[in-house]
Amino acid sequence: MGGCFVLLLPIFLVGAALFFALLFALPVYAVFALIACIVLVLVARRLAADGIFSRYAEDDTWRRYAALAGKWLLWAAVAYFALSGIVALVLTVWLLS
Numbered sequence: 001m002g003g004c005f006v007l008l009l010p011i012f013l014v015g016a017a018l019f020f021a022l023l024f025a026l027p028v029y030a031v032f033a034l035i036a037c038i039v040l041v042l043v044a045r046r047l048a049a050d051g052i053f054s055r056y057a058e059d060d061t062w063r064r065y066a067a068l069a070g071k072w073l074l075w076a077a078v079a080y081f082a083l084s085g086i087v088a089l090v091l092t093v094w095l096l097s
Contacts (some may be wrong), residue, residue, distance in 0.1 A: 012039070
């Protein structure tokens, strides 16, 4: 019986370590994702207000594509941080309940 316990002990220890790591890391990541989402929205609005995205809209060179890619990458990052932050928050609430 003791040999079976010795074989299963590392599995239980790793499972407990993963549970507590997630319990600590998920709320931290949820806060980080919220801050990153807010900062990225502010950056995108500031760049749009400065006319960075519209300045090169009529240009046929690489600047037009760089401005479009920058705009869409900013909004994709906002969407990623918003969705992953919501998932982290839901998992945190689920683990704590």
